[in-house]
Amino acid sequence: MKQAIIAKKDMPRWFDSLKKHGKIFGPKKKETQFVFSPVEEFEEMSLVYIPTILPPKKYYFPQKEPLLKFRVEPFGTEKAIKEFDEVILFAVHTCDIAGIQCLDAVFSDTPADPNFLNRKEKITVIGFECMFYCDKYASCAAVGNHVPRGGYDVMLTDIGGDDFAMHINSKKGEDLVRDKSYIREMGEQDKQRLKKAQDGKLKKFANEFKGDIREVEEAFDKEFFSAVWKDVGRRCVGCTNCTAVCPTCYCFDITDDLTLNMNDGVRSRVWSYCQMDDFAKVATGEDFRPGRDARQRHRYFRKFRYPVVKYNKYFCTGCGRCTRTCMAGISLIETVNSLLDERRGQ
Amino acid sequence: MNEQTYQELLKTSPYKPVRGHIIKAQQVTEFEKLFRIELAGQDLEHTPGQFVQVSLFGVGEAPISVCSSPTEKGFFELTVRRVGTLTSALHRLAAGSYVGIRGPFGHGFPLDEMKGNNILIVAGGLGIVPLRSLIHYILDQRKDFGDVQILLGCKTPKDMLFGEEIEDWQKRTDIKFNCTVDRADPDWKGNVGLITSLIPGASIEPKKTYAVVVGPPIMYKFVIVELLKKEIPTHQIIVSLERKMKCGLGKCGHCQIRGVYVCQSGPVFTFEQLKAMEGECHEGECHHVKS
Numbered sequence: 076m077k078q079a080i081i082a083k084k085d086m087p088r089w090f091d092s093l094k095k096h097g098k099i100f101g102p103k104k105k106e107t108q109f110v111f112s113p114v115e116e117f118e119e120m121s122l123v124y125i126p127t128i129l130p131p132k133k134y135y136f137p138q139k140e141p142l143l144k145f146r147v148e149p150f151g152t153e154k155a156i157k158e159f160d161e162v163i164l165f166a167v168h169t170c171d172i173a174g175i176q177c178l179d180a181v182f183s184d185t186p187a188d189p190n191f192l193n194r195k196e197k198i199t200v201i202g203f204e205c206m207f208y209c210d211k212y213a214s215c216a217a218v219g220n221h222v223p224r225g226g227y228d229v230m231l232t233d234i235g236g237d238d239f240a241m242h243i244n245s246k247k248g249e250d251l252v253r254d255k256s257y258i259r260e261m262g263e264q265d266k267q268r269l270k271k272a273q274d275g276k277l278k279k280f281a282n283e284f285k286g287d288i289r290e291v292e293e294a295f296d297k298e299f300f301s302a303v304w305k306d307v308g309r310r311c312v313g314c315t316n317c318t319a320v321c322p323t324c325y326c327f328d329i330t331d332d333l334t335l336n337m338n339d340g341v342r343s344r345v346w347s348y349c350q351m352d353d354f355a356k357v358a359t360g361e362d363f364r365p366g367r368d369a370r371q372r373h374r375y376f377r378k379f380r381y382p383v384v385k386y387n388k389y390f391c392t393g394c395g396r397c398t399r400t401c402m403a404g405i406s407l408i409e410t411v412n413s414l415l416d417e418r419r420g421q
Numbered sequence: 422m423n424e425q426t427y428q429e430l431l432k433t434s435p436y437k438p439v440r441g442h443i444i445k446a447q448q449v450t451e452f453e454k455l456f457r458i459e460l461a462g463q464d465l466e467h468t469p470g471q472f473v474q475v476s477l478f479g480v481g482e483a484p485i486s487v488c489s490s491p492t493e494k495g496f497f498e499l500t501v502r503r504v505g506t507l508t509s510a511l512h513r514l515a516a517g518s519y520v521g522i523r524g525p526f527g528h529g530f531p532l533d534e535m536k537g538n539n540i541l542i543v544a545g546g547l548g549i550v551p552l553r554s555l556i557h558y559i560l561d562q563r564k565d566f567g568d569v570q571i572l573l574g575c576k577t578p579k580d581m582l583f584g585e586e587i588e589d590w591q592k593r594t595d596i597k598f599n600c601t602v603d604r605a606d607p608d609w610k611g612n613v614g615l616i617t618s619l620i621p622g623a624s625i626e627p628k629k630t631y632a633v634v635v636g637p638p639i640m641y642k643f644v645i646v647e648l649l650k651k652e653i654p655t656h657q658i659i660v661s662l663e664r665k666m667k668c669g670l671g672k673c674g675h676c677q678i679r680g681v682y683v684c685q686s687g688p689v690f691t692f693e694q695l696k697a698m699e700g701e702c703h704e705g706e707c708h709h710v711k712s
Binding site for chain 2: 142143145146147150152154181182184186187188189190192193196299300325326327328329330331333337340342344347349354355356357358359361363364369373376380381384385
């Protein structure tokens with residue numbers, strides 16, 4: 076079965092059947108925002124949500140992740156994680172799925188990262204297609220992430236009325252829908268309804284940038300020394316929020332924690348942010364990326380230029396988190412547009 | 422790294438250090454200490470110019486250049502300046518202690534290209550440490566290289582590393598050696614002045630010469646200008662860059678210069694490659710130079 080239909084009223088039932096496949100995490104309301112957290116009952120989730128504070132990246136690449144256990148005397152190391160847990164991510168937006176695909180490209184690249192790959196093996200992704208814009212900060216259409224583009228096991232699309240369409244995209248996905256009396260294969264009429272819903276949705280989305288993505292790429296290729304970066308740098312307060320919430324930021328530090336016996340401990344990697352003023356500073360005090368302008372430029376180039384050359388992928392997913400969280404009101408869409416203006420003015 | 426199957430890969434960790442046994446620890450200057458390290462029955466199999474990640478459990482890890490040559494078997498050597506948390510802790514260790522070692526990482530000096538050519542080595546301050554690996558290699562494989570000149574500069578005679586070896590280099594007839602100090606002391610009989618002052622007088626056949634320059638960031642600008650005046654081609658000017666390598670695996674991001682991960686693509690680069698990193702190289706390294 077590649078395409079199926081499930082009635083909205085049967086979702087709680089299906090949700091309960093997923094519990095035996097792994098621990099389920101989904102979007103829940105937290106005050107005025109949303110977070111991915113453990114879900115026991117279907118009703119706890121908010122299926123209609125704007126991007127969560129942290130992206131589901133945290134299940135693939137946790138904020139603090141043990142890499143190895145060590146012993147000082149006598150010198151010894153041991154595996155930190157014996158067994159990775161089975162996890163189901165429920166109702167993941169297509170932008171965040173794109174983010175996971177970006178991280179996959181990085182951590183699968185030689186030398187590959189066993190922690191990431193082990194987690195990926197055990198995670199099942201159930202996507203949830205957005206039928207309208209989250210808010211004015213999203214730029215998913217510019218990078219083509221407003222529509223599903225793989226990277227999930229099952230994708231749910233609200234086709235109106237009482238039904239969700241399901242796109243089953245992997246063996247893991249098939250396991251979740253097999254032998255369910257309330258999930259039926261899609262018929263011709265259902266396919267028409269899906270097409271109608273998706274066509275209607277596409278009318279609501281349009282490129283958020285002033286130029287197409289090729290022009291953006293060209294601007295990043297040529298505008299490394301643009302005055303736009305000085306302007307962004309002047310406004311940036313260096314809080315690092317933008318890099319903390321980004322679904323494709325993957326910089327980290329490595330730290331050791333000793334237990335109270337001062338002999339056993341754990342070495343972990345923890346998220347680190349290129350916006351911190353000591354990010355590129357070495358022990359002698361030399362700072363190899365001084366200035367908030369240079370650091371902001373670096374962040375943008377790590378989304379729109381460097382990974383395009385290396386992985387043929389934009390590492391901006393268009394989720395809008397960096398703009399929503401910026402304390403100084405720096406907008407990604409405005410920055411990219413300013414760069415395009417600068418380029419066109421030449 | 423050996424080819425691994427996917428299933429094998431899932432069970433391994435590139436973050437796991439192997440045990441290194443310190444068999445010699447010698448204070449060489451007030452701030453620098455030399456460690457000779459043995460890996461259980463194995464050679465490090467590095468290329469001169471590569472680095473290792475040195476671990477002290479509970480303290481952390483730091484990238485350190487290897488200063489011995491792969492032609493020296495059974496051990497490798499590190500010369501460590503006491504500057505940060507890890508290096509200070511390392512300085513407290515004596516022979517018999519253990520450290521964790523990951524690596525070697527990165528690209529070293531392009532030995533295959535350099536073979537058959539003349540070599541000009543320009544070392545400033547601590548730059549002699551990674552260059553010592555190359556110098557030992559060249560001296561061990563002397564017939565593979567053309568004329569070899571070594572220019573060494575440091576702040577004062579007291580700061581000069583590898584003093585006994587340097588005396589030996591001075592006596593050798595198969596290499597030219599010249600050194601200078603920024604500030605002399607009463608016993609000093611040699612040159613006084615910046616290292617750049619040694620380059621104009623050096624006899625160089627530019628097309629046949631590979632110049633290898635390692636020193637503090639600020640030194641590069643001035644030395645490279647002199648080398649370009651000698652008309653050495655930009656792809657034959659080789660440098661090694663210092664950066665904050667945390668993982669060594671091209672992932673953690675700290676060592677990045679524009680799109681380049683120094684821990685993987687470097688730390689050794691040609692001046693030609695540096696020019697493509699304009700804007701993110703340190704002021705001394707590449708900004709500026711009109712060639």
